[in-house]
Amino acid sequence: MSEKKLSDNERMKRESNFLRGTIVDGLADRMTGGFSADNFQLIRFHGMYQQDDRDVRAERAKQKLEPIHNVMLRARMPGGIITPTQWLAIDKFAEEHSLYGSIRLTTRQTFQFHGVLKPNIKLMHQTLNQIGIDSIATAGDVNRNVLCTSNPVESELHQEAYEWAKKISEHLLLKTRAYAEIWLDGEKLETTDEEPILGNTYLPRKFKTTVVLPPQNDVDVHANDLNFVAIAEQGKLVGFNVLVGGGLAMTHGDKSTYPRKADDFGFIPLENTLDIAAAVVTTQRDWGNRSNRKNAKTKYTLDRVGVDVFKAxxxxxxxxxxxxxxxxxxxxxxDRFGWVEGIDGKHHLTLFIENGRLLDYLGKPLKTGVAEIAKVHKGDFRMTANQNLIVAGVDAKDKKQIENIAREYGLLDNRVSEQRKNSMACVSFPTCPLAMAEAERFLPEFVTDVERVLGKHGLGQDENIILRVTGCPNGCGRAMLAEIGLVGKAPGRYNLHIGGNRSGTRIPKMYRENITVAQITEEIDLLVGRWAVERESGEDFGDFTIRAEIIEPVLVSKRDFYAQFRIV
Known part of the structure; x- marks a missing residue:
């Protein structure tokens, strides 16, 4: 570890008494709706971010009023599986105790509550605990929610992979009793806390883990620190290829930061999975940069010490x-939308949820629709890493009832284009404090513009480009693995990246910097026009931009990402 002065987050973690801090006192303080000082950061380890409504922040400041402080909670749901009973409980809480009344499905394969005020925070955690859910370690410098490919077809293989996702999640989980003591009124034990894997000051930075079932890369392995690629023989899981060091976040103007693909370390048999997971985490724990948080992720550790040294x-x-x-x-x-049948004879319905936002819109009561399905569904729900929802494990005799409800409430619509289904955005405004430009609220109309461009050049509804938008460069919408990625720079302005591929194994490169939406649409029009005319048979948009030398490929992120790009 560097001998440079440690970041203040390291002091905060060291002095926090294993993440307790003074959160209890802050919770009781009714003079403010927020948490102050270290507690603002510490609640993240408990799965929450303090936010406010940025749409009204300036007006409230003029009136000398405090921002409307509230928290966003992200649940811990390894593999994204949730029961109908659990769903109805979270639906009820969102309706009754959040400012926005919505449930949001995230790119981390879980759900988020937005807009929960301080008096309801403890109730929120206790409500989740009663149905077997928590939010431990879904934020902060820890291993976060473990993703697993949402595979509704090969059910036996998926079940094995899912079980490993749960085991990994539990193995790498926090051991401190702070969560139980603060939120669940757990008994305060006279014991010494220990964190044998994460360490007493936890990790240098956030850490993300996945279990993925080829040929689907729906969890985007190259966005994550640690990935277990399932290897099956004769329909049985025999082990994993281990990929380490992926990550998408960067900082505008700081060329020491960059998105990076994960490196393939090799194969391990199943019985070594947990030991390897712990070894990767502890190596990053001990070797990661604790002085500069912008360079603290695993990807930077690998580039600093060398992949072979880290692997050894x-x-x-x-x-x-x-x-x-x-x-x-x-x-x-x-995701594979509509009905598919698994090898076990069960049926699975994947519903497209634009931006993952479940809310009752005028003429399209999506949130109520999912609740109505939950009331009759005998299987489970699977939240995907693409912000969609699978109604899984449906008997053939129940298909018609489930489909009728989905169509009645606008959850199933055959008119949705492939382009819309393959577009994604982070939350951004009005709640995210890091947002620089719109993303979730911007995407629907922008996709309509892209659909018009595709149609203009004779490309039908089956044609599409992997399109993603993030409101800042932190990577939540995974724009740095898209064929077209927009990264927010300022209100109404974005950096335009192109050259990723459909399988998510190539990082796109900046093509235009800090341009308006009108300029972006014009650039996409020109590029799509060329693609429609010049592409080879079956050639996807991202691959075309590389072959046509419109943009140079990013082969090694540290070397190529900021290298002078070519414009044709």
Whole structure:
């Protein structure tokens, strides 16, 4: 670890008494709707971010009023599976105790509550606890919600992968009793807290883990620190290829930050999974940069010490040697919408939820519709890493009833284009404090513009481009793995990135910087016009931009991402 002065977050974690801080006192303070000082950061380890409504912030400041402080909570749901009973409980809480009344499905394969005021925070955690859900370690410098490919077809294989996602989540989870003591009125034990894997000051930065089932890369492995790529033989899971060091966040104007693909360390048998997970995490714990948080993620540690050195340390700590990676291929990462039948004879309905936002819109009561399905559904729901929802495990005799409800409430609409289904955005305004430009509220109308461009050049509804928008460069919408990625720079202005691919294994490169929406639409019009005329048979948009030398590929992020790009 660097001998430079540690960041203040390190002091905060060290002095927090294993993440307790003075959160209890802050919760009781009714003079403010927010949390102050260290508690503002510490509540993140408990799964919450303090936010306010930025649409009214300036007006309230003029009136000398405090911002409308509230929290966003992100649940811990390894693999994104939730029961109908649990769903009805979170639906009821969102309706009765949040400012916005919505449930949001996230790119981290879980749900978020937005707009929960301080008097309702403890009730929120206790409500979740009563139905077997928590929000431990879904934010902060820890291993976060573990993703798993949402595979409704190969049910037995998916079940094995899902079980490993749960095991990994539990193995890497916080051990402190702070969450239970503060939110669930847990008994304060006279014991010494220990964090054998995460360490007493936790990790240098956030850490993300996935379990993925090829050929679908729906969890976007290259956006994550640690990835277990499932290898199956004769329909049984035999082990994992381990990919380490992916991450998409960067900082505008700071070329020491960049998105990065994960490196393939090799293959391990199933019995070594937890040991390897712990070894990767502890190596990053001990070697990660605790002085500069902008360079604290695993991807920077690998580039600083060298991939081979990091890998050797993991092998040493785990007492395991990686063998040569087993072959696999990613052929796509989108969700399979509509009905599919699994090998077990069960049926699964994937519903498109634009931006993951479940709310009752005028003429389209989506949130109520999912609740109505939950009242009769005998299987489970699966939240996808693409912000959609799968009604899973439906008997053939129940299909018609489920589909009728979905259509009645606007959850199933055959008119939705492939372009819309393959577009995604982060939350951004009005709640995210990091937002620089619109994303979620901007995307629907912008997709309509892109649909018009595709139609103008003779490309039908089946044609699409992987399109993603983030309101800032922190990467929540995974724009740095899109064929077209927009990254917010200022209100109404974005950096335009192109050149990613459909399988999510290539990072796009900046093509135009800090341009308006009108300029972006004009650029896409020109590019799509060329693609429609010049592409080879079956050639996707991102691949075309590379082959046509419109943009140069990012092969090594640290070297290529900021290198002078070519414009044709």
């Amino acid at each position: 340390e993991v092998e040493k700590r785990a007492g395991i040697v990686f063998t040569q990676s087993r072959p696999y291929e990613f052929t796509g990462r989108g």
